[in-house]
Amino acid sequence: MSVDRPPPRPAYGSPPDGQWDRPADPAVRARLADTLEPGPLRDELLGAAAPATPHDPGRIASFRFTGQGGEYFRIWVVNLLLTLVTLGVYSAWAKVRKTRYFWQNTRLDGHAFDYHGNPVAILIGRAIALALIVAYSIAFDVSRTAGLVVIVVLCVAGPWLFLRAQRFKLVNSSWRGLRFGFDADAAAAYRAVLPPLVIWFSSTIVALLASDRRELFALAGAASMALFPWMHHRVKAYQHRAARYGDRSFDFLAATPAFYGVYFKAATLAAAGVLLAFAVLGFGAVFSEARASAAGFAVTMVLTLIVGVLGYLAAWPYFAARMQAVVWSHTRLGEVRFATAVRAGPLLRIAAKNVALTLFTLGLYWPFAAVALARYRVECMRAESAQPFAALAEAVQAAPGLAAGDAAVEVFGLDIGL
Amino acid sequence: MSEATTAFAATRFDGRRAVGETVVVRVEGDAIAVLSRRALERFALREVGVSEAFDHAPRMLALPGGATIEVPDPQRSFAAALAAAGVRESAVVRLQRAWPAVAAALLSIFGGVAWLYVQGVPLVASAVAPLIPPSVERRIGDQVLVAFDGGRFGPSWLADERQARLRARFLQAAAVSAPGVDVRLEFRAGPVNAFALPGGTIVLFDGLVHRAKGDDEVLGVLGHELGHVVHRHSTRQLLQALGVGSLATFLWGDVSSIVANVPWLLGVMRYGRAFENEADEYAIAFLRANGIPVQPLLDFFVDQQERDAMRGRSESPEFLSTHPGTESRSERLRRAIEQDGNVAR
Numbered sequence: 001m002s003v004d005r006p007p008p009r010p011a012y013g014s015p016p017d018g019q020w021d022r023p024a025d026p027a028v029r030a031r032l033a034d035t036l037e038p039g040p041l042r043d044e045l046l047g048a049a050a051p052a053t054p055h056d057p058g059r060i061a062s063f064r065f066t067g068q069g070g071e072y073f074r075i076w077v078v079n080l081l082l083t084l085v086t087l088g089v090y091s092a093w094a095k096v097r098k099t100r101y102f103w104q105n106t107r108l109d110g111h112a113f114d115y116h117g118n119p120v121a122i123l124i125g126r127a128i129a130l131a132l133i134v135a136y137s138i139a140f141d142v143s144r145t146a147g148l149v150v151i152v153v154l155c156v157a158g159p160w161l162f163l164r165a166q167r168f169k170l171v172n173s174s175w176r177g178l179r180f181g182f183d184a185d186a187a188a189a190y191r192a193v194l195p196p197l198v199i200w201f202s203s204t205i206v207a208l209l210a211s212d213r214r215e216l217f218a219l220a221g222a223a224s225m226a227l228f229p230w231m232h233h234r235v236k237a238y239q240h241r242a243a244r245y246g247d248r249s250f251d252f253l254a255a256t257p258a259f260y261g262v263y264f265k266a267a268t269l270a271a272a273g274v275l276l277a278f279a280v281l282g283f284g285a286v287f288s289e290a291r292a293s294a295a296g297f298a299v300t301m302v303l304t305l306i307v308g309v310l311g312y313l314a315a316w317p318y319f320a321a322r323m324q325a326v327v328w329s330h331t332r333l334g335e336v337r338f339a340t341a342v343r344a345g346p347l348l349r350i351a352a353k354n355v356a357l358t359l360f361t362l363g364l365y366w367p368f369a370a371v372a373l374a375r376y377r378v379e380c381m382r383a384e385s386a387q388p389f390a391a392l393a394e395a396v397q398a399a400p401g402l403a404a405g406d407a408a409v410e411v412f413g414l415d416i417g418l
Numbered sequence: 419m420s421e422a423t424t425a426f427a428a429t430r431f432d433g434r435r436a437v438g439e440t441v442v443v444r445v446e447g448d449a450i451a452v453l454s455r456r457a458l459e460r461f462a463l464r465e466v467g468v469s470e471a472f473d474h475a476p477r478m479l480a481l482p483g484g485a486t487i488e489v490p491d492p493q494r495s496f497a498a499a500l501a502a503a504g505v506r507e508s509a510v511v512r513l514q515r516a517w518p519a520v521a522a523a524l525l526s527i528f529g530g531v532a533w534l535y536v537q538g539v540p541l542v543a544s545a546v547a548p549l550i551p552p553s554v555e556r557r558i559g560d561q562v563l564v565a566f567d568g569g570r571f572g573p574s575w576l577a578d579e580r581q582a583r584l585r586a587r588f589l590q591a592a593a594v595s596a597p598g599v600d601v602r603l604e605f606r607a608g609p610v611n612a613f614a615l616p617g618g619t620i621v622l623f624d625g626l627v628h629r630a631k632g633d634d635e636v637l638g639v640l641g642h643e644l645g646h647v648v649h650r651h652s653t654r655q656l657l658q659a660l661g662v663g664s665l666a667t668f669l670w671g672d673v674s675s676i677v678a679n680v681p682w683l684l685g686v687m688r689y690g691r692a693f694e695n696e697a698d699e700y701a702i703a704f705l706r707a708n709g710i711p712v713q714p715l716l717d718f719f720v721d722q723q724e725r726d727a728m729r730g731r732s733e734s735p736e737f738l739s740t741h742p743g744t745e746s747r748s749e750r751l752r753r754a755i756e757q758d759g760n761v762a763r
Contacts, residue, residue: 031490032427032442066474078514081523084530097470097510104475111429111438111488112476114469142554176438177431177486246436364524396436 061109061389065378067102069368075101076367092123106378108175109389116179117172125168128161144208151201159193160186162235170243178398181244192238196231199224229259240331246396253330262326266319273311277304313355317347324377335385336392342380350376426489426496430454433484443479443487445499450479452487463505470511471497534665540692543657547650552600555653556617563604563619574605574624581605584622584633588640595641595707596648603640610722612639614646616653630718637708638701638715645700651693698747702754712758716751723748 032046079094096119103113132154139150163184170180203220210216233256240252284300321344328338354369385392424445429438430452441454449460467480477496479487489496513519574581585603592601601618608623615621620643622636630636646652705712 028425028427068473071473074514074517074520077520077523077527078510081527081530082510084527100470101472101475104469104472104478112478114478114486142557174486176436177433177488178436390437393436393438398434 059385059388061383061385063378063381063383064107065105065375066107067105067371067374069371072101072371073364073367089123092119092126095119095122102374103173106374108383111176114174115172116174117168121168125165132157140208147208148205151205155194155197155201158197159189162193163189166239166242175245176393178246178396181246183242183244183249185242188238188242192234196227196234199227199231229263230256232263233259236327240327245333246398248334248396251332253332255326255330258326258330259323262319262322265322266315269318270311270315273308273315277308277311280304280307309355313352314348317351318344320377321347324380328381333383334392335387337384339382339384340380341382342377346376424499426491426499428487428489430485430487433486438488441487443489443496445496445503448503452481463503468500468505471507531665535662539658539661539665540654543654543661544650546657547653550653552617555650556600556619558656559615559617559619559652562615563621566606566621571606571608571623573607575607576605576624576627580627584627584636584640587633588637591637591641591704591708591710592644595704596644599644599648601644601647612643614643614652616650616656618647620644620647629721630714632714634710634714635718637710638705638712638718641701641704641715642697644704645697646693648700649693649696651697655693694747695750698750702751706754706758712751712755716748716755719748719751 029046075097079090079097082090083094096115096117099115099117103115106113132150135150136154140147163182163186167182167184170182173180203217203224206213206216206220233254237252237254240250243250281300281304284303287300321342324342325340328340331338350372354365354372357365358369383389425442426444428441428443430441431438439454441452443450443452445451445463446460448463450463450466452459452461461481465482467478469475469478469480471477471491471494473494474492477489477491477500479489481487491497507515513523588603589601592599599618601620604619604621606621606623608625610623610625610629612620612622612626620640622640622643626639627636630639701715702712705715
């Protein structure tokens with residue numbers, strides 16, 4: 001059919017006879033009026049008399065999320081069924097379909113993100129991750145040497161795997177037709193990720209090599225606790241500094257004290273929750289002991305659990321909201337800054353509703369919960385720049401040697417929740 | 419299809435720069451026509467990668483050569499035009515579009531998980547258990563025993579000759595009914611109880627020896643524990659708990675680790691009963707093979723039940739108490755005794 005049509009015309013002149021009628025649908029007209037720059041195409045489709053809408057210079061671009069719980073629920077159910085039927089093999093395809101749903105429903109400045117991950121690569125990545133997890137969990141039952149070997153393997157392979165995982169995620173994400181990217185500098189990956197890994201395993205290593213040195217074990221444990229915000233910051237800074245959009249590098253301003261502040265306040269909140277839970281437990285125990293009441297004891301246990309869960313619920317949204325704000329306010333993409341208006345209060349309401357309904361529906365509410373959380377966290381974000389975004393977009397190009405269509409083929413993809 | 423829905427404003431990105439170009443697209447037969455300021459181009463639909471249709475997301479058209487066209491489709495009219503042109507969604511997408519199919523999928527998941535829980539996990543566990551090297555099993559058992567000895571259970575108070583006699587009789591009987599099975603007997607001070615650890619170690623508490631009216635009753639209980647060893651119940655139990663745990667983590671893991679751990683407990687409870695029945699069967703075979711009467715074991719069971727009934731609550735040893743089916747278990751022993759021609763009292 002298309003063969004019979006006239007060949008493409010080299011330049012826009014008069015349209016092919018009668019093929020491009022002026023659209024009558026008001027929605028289409030409105031969309032065209034919004035997006036068409038002044039010129040012959042606009043005149044042709046909207047009529048020369050159509051008023052020129054003032055062009056928004058666009059110095060603040062907002063993020064929008066258009067996913068719906070009911071729609072994602074159906075995707076989730078089918079993904080779950082096929083994963084179950086294929087004994088987990090389909091999970092890689094499910095991951096791609098889920099990520100596509102969330103990416104394509106996330107818009108920045110009116111344009112959607114896209115995800116291009118290859119399920120086979122994800123499957124291979126999952127097999128590697130599973131092998132490492134199984135090795136780690138049984139190695140200590142086999143022998144001390146085996147445990148040490150697995151820790152060494154994890155420390156040696158960890159930074160490299162982390163690099164590949166980040167790279168896979170970003171290279172397969174795009175916006176405005178341009179891929180994101182991640183600088184594959186192995187030395188930088190080891191500098192950033194190896195120290196946290198070693199500190200993290202230090203208490204396990206002490207327990208393996210010198211089980212009688214309790215003070216060493218306590219020291220290693222305390223060190224990994226005290227250095228956790230530092231480790232988190234180090235990994236996050238590496239992650240954001242190595243990221244690219246097209247040929248532009250992201251940057252991350254040092255924020256170690258801010259990380260410590262967030263961790264300290266969240267830990268204080270959590271500790272207050274635990275103290276309150278213990279207070280309820282103690283009071284209830286004394287009360288039910290005095291009445292010798294088994295029912296009183298049961299009620300006490302339930303109350304303690306509720307207070308504990310509430311404490312956790314309050315600490316988590318605070319932590320998540322503050323952390324998102326700190327991370328993004330320190331991230332730059334050239335002249336573009338990011339800001340987030342995420343607040344602990346609304347996040348707490350969403351989290352409480354999500355947990356309650358998910359428990360109440362035996363997990364069936366989970367996809368609705370994921371969408372609600374994503375919507376709030378995405379729509380709180382915005383990008384700001386001194387220059388109009390249209391002008392910025394003019395300048396950004398694909399990274400050299402990495403035009404769309406021939407994006408580096410990643411052999412395997414790891415998905416780490418970082 | 420009305421005229422109004424045929425042309426769609428869209429943005430084309432060439433894949434080399436971030437700047438987009440406004441174009442108008444429309445579906446023409448089995449091709450997509452793209453009209454820009456510079457040109458009118460046509461691409462055969464089969465060469466264009468069309469993204470899955472979501473309710474509120476734009477459609478992404480991947481053109482040959484690396485360019486992308488983003489078509490906002492708020493009215494779903496572009497989707498309708500594509501469908502009219504014969505662009506088929508994948509079977510998976512069609513499945514998830516229809517609510518009845520989604521409901522059927524949900525029911526299948528519930529059915530599948532229920533089957534896995536009741537049959538699948540135990541099947542896999544019993545198939546995998548023999549593949550675990552005995553040395554690993556023994557090491558796990560030893561770790562449990564060490565943890566026990568570090569706790570409140572001290573060495574046995576039983577006279578050495580009583581220990582030696584019981585051990586000799588049991589090991590001799592075990593060699594008859596389960597030749598080649600590596601089994602050890604450990605005595606500990608403690609309540610009316612006995613249990614089998616992974617790797618073939620059976621722990622017998624003084625309380626049980628004192629409560630029993632004779633060595634034959636103790637041997638019956640030990641036969642029951644030997645059944646656990648022969649069928650590798652401890653290892654299978656560990657594997658099943660692991661399996662149910664993984665299943666739960668898979669289903670609910672991204673919701674909460676607390677929720678995911680509840681079925682773990684249920685798993686441990688449920689599988690207990692099937693194993694106790696199997697161990698009872700083995701105890702009967704064990705006693706018969708060694709010419710020891712079954713009656714003493716039944717007496718021990720009944721005695722425990724009566725004590726429980728008197729107290730109004732269960733204080734039975736672990737291998738009796740967690741399982742409400744004690745009635746049917748004594749029934750099985752009674753039947754075995756009748757078969758043997760030893761008529762019960």
